[in-house]
Amino acid sequence: MTRHIALLAYPDCQLLDVTGPWQVFASANALSPQPLYRLTLLAESVGPIVTNGGLAVNATHSYHQLTPLLPLDTLLVAGGSGVMQQRDITEVKAVLREMAPQVRRLGSICSGAFLLAAAGLLDGYRVTTHWRHAEQLADEYPALNVEPDALYIESHGRYTSAGVTAGIDLALSLVEADHGAGLAGRVARELVMFLQRPGGQSQFSxxxxxxxxxxxxxxxxxxxxxxxxxxxxxxxxxxxxxxxxxxxxxxxxxxxxxxxxxxxxxxxxxxxxxxxxxxxxxxxxxxxxxxxxxxxxxxxxxxxxxxxGVSPSVYRQRFASSSADSSMEPHACP
Structure with a gap:
C-alpha cells in the first residue's frame, strides 16, 4: 500500500522543515523495491514558495482543490517565521479543519504547531515545538499540554516536533511505524544520520x-x-x-x-x-x-x-538494527 504524505508550505516557511521530512520519505522509496509513499507539496497555489532562507520550493497542489487529495495518510505543517501570518488567515485554518477528519496522522514541524493550534486542532493534546517558542505556544493556547523539551510527540494521532532537524527524527519514526526499524535505520544511514533519536529524548545534550x-x-x-x-x-x-x-x-x-x-x-x-x-x-x-x-x-x-526517555537496551538495538541491514543497502555513490 502506497501512503499519501502531504507537506503544507507557505511563504517564509523554514526550508528544512519541508525538505528534511520530504527526503526521509523519498529515501524510503529509493531503498524499497516499490514506492511506499506518494509525496505532495501543498500550498495556497501551485508554483514556487520562497522560504525564509530565500530558496524557493515548488508546490504541486493547491489546498483550494482538495478533493483529489483526500483522504490523506499524513499531513505535516512546516514551521518558520511566516507561520505567524498564516495563523491569522481564516481560510488556511478552515482548510486544515476540513482536512483533519480525513487525515490519519496530522502533525507539524517546529513552529508549525502554532498554525494547528490556531485552527483548534491541538486542544487537549500533548504537544511540543522548538524550545525558543514553547513558552509562547503554552501562553497563547492554554488548552494545549506543551512539553518544551521533547524532540517529538505523538498524542492520539497528532504529531508535533521541535525545531528543524527534529522534523527528520519525526519522519523517521513514521517510517519505522509504517515499515519497521530496519528500513528506518537504513534511511538514517543513507542520510548519514548517526541514529534516529527517540521522541522523548531531550532537545539538548x-x-x-x-x-x-x-x-x-x-x-x-x-x-x-x-x-x-x-x-x-x-x-x-x-x-x-x-x-x-x-x-x-x-x-x-x-x-x-x-x-x-x-x-x-x-x-x-x-x-x-x-x-x-x-x-x-x-x-x-x-x-x-x-x-x-x-x-x-x-x-x-x-x-x-x-x-x-528510552532504555539503554532499546537505544543500542536501534543502532544495531541499522547496522544489521547495511548489507542490503544500495551504495549512494559509484
Whole structure:
C-alpha cells in the first residue's frame, strides 16, 4: 500500500522543515523495491514558495482543490517565521479543519504547531515545538499540554516536533511505524544520520549545554569535560576553583540551573551513551557504569531512561538494527 504524505508550505516557511521530512520519505522509496509513499507539496497555489532562507520550493497542489487529495495518510505543517501570518488567515485554518477528519496522522514541524493550534486542532493534546517558542505556544493556547523539551510527540494521532532537524527524527519514526526499524535505520544511514533519536529524548545534550561555559565556571567545566571519569567530588571541584563548596553550588545554580553533581552525572551519561554505540567494545551496562562512575547497571539504566526517555537496551538495538541491514543497502555513490 502506497501512503499519501502531504507537506503544507507557505511563504517564509523554514526550508528544512519541508525538505528534511520530504527526503526521509523519498529515501524510503529509493531503498524499497516499490514506492511506499506518494509525496505532495501543498500550498495556497501551485508554483514556487520562497522560504525564509530565500530558496524557493515548488508546490504541486493547491489546498483550494482538495478533493483529489483526500483522504490523506499524513499531513505535516512546516514551521518558520511566516507561520505567524498564516495563523491569522481564516481560510488556511478552515482548510486544515476540513482536512483533519480525513487525515490519519496530522502533525507539524517546529513552529508549525502554532498554525494547528490556531485552527483548534491541538486542544487537549500533548504537544511540543522548538524550545525558543514553547513558552509562547503554552501562553497563547492554554488548552494545549506543551512539553518544551521533547524532540517529538505523538498524542492520539497528532504529531508535533521541535525545531528543524527534529522534523527528520519525526519522519523517521513514521517510517519505522509504517515499515519497521530496519528500513528506518537504513534511511538514517543513507542520510548519514548517526541514529534516529527517540521522541522523548531531550532537545539538548550536555555537549550542547557545555557551550554555555560562562564566567567563573569556565575553567572547571573545561576540566570536567576533558575527563568526566575522574573522581570529581564537590569538595575537589570547589578546591579547583579556590572557593567553598556552597559558593560553587550557588554558581552552578545561577549559571547552569543545576547542581555540580547533576551536571557531572549528565556528562557521564553522555559518555555512556556514546560507548553503547561503539561496536568495537559492546561493554555491558555494569562495565559502563563502572567506567563512568554511574553506580551499577540498574542505576545506569534508571538514569538513562530518565534523561534520554528510552532504555539503554532499546537505544543500542536501534543502532544495531541499522547496522544489521547495511548489507542490503544500495551504495549512494559509484
Amino acid at each position: 550536555e555537549i550542547l549545554r557545555c557551550q554555555q561555559k560562562v564566567g567563573p565556571l569556565r575553567r572547571l567545566l573545561d576540566q570536567l569535560h576533558a575527563d568526566p571519569s575522574v573522581d570529581h567530588g564537590l569538595d575537589s571541584m570547589a578546591d579547583l576553583m579556590a572557593i567553598s563548596p556552597r559558593h560553587l553550588t550557588r554558581l552552578f545554580k545561577r549559571h547552569l540551573k543545576t547542581t555540580p553533581g547533576a551536571y557531572l552525572t549528565q556528562l557521564r551519561l553522555e559518555q555512556a551513551r556514546l560507548a553503547l554505540l561503539d561496536e568495537r567494545e559492546q561493554l555491558s551496562l555494569e562495565r559502563l557504569a563502572q567506567r563512568w562512575r554511574l553506580g551499577g547497571a540498574e542505576q545506569l539504566r534508571r538514569q538513562f531512561q530518565r534523561y534520554y
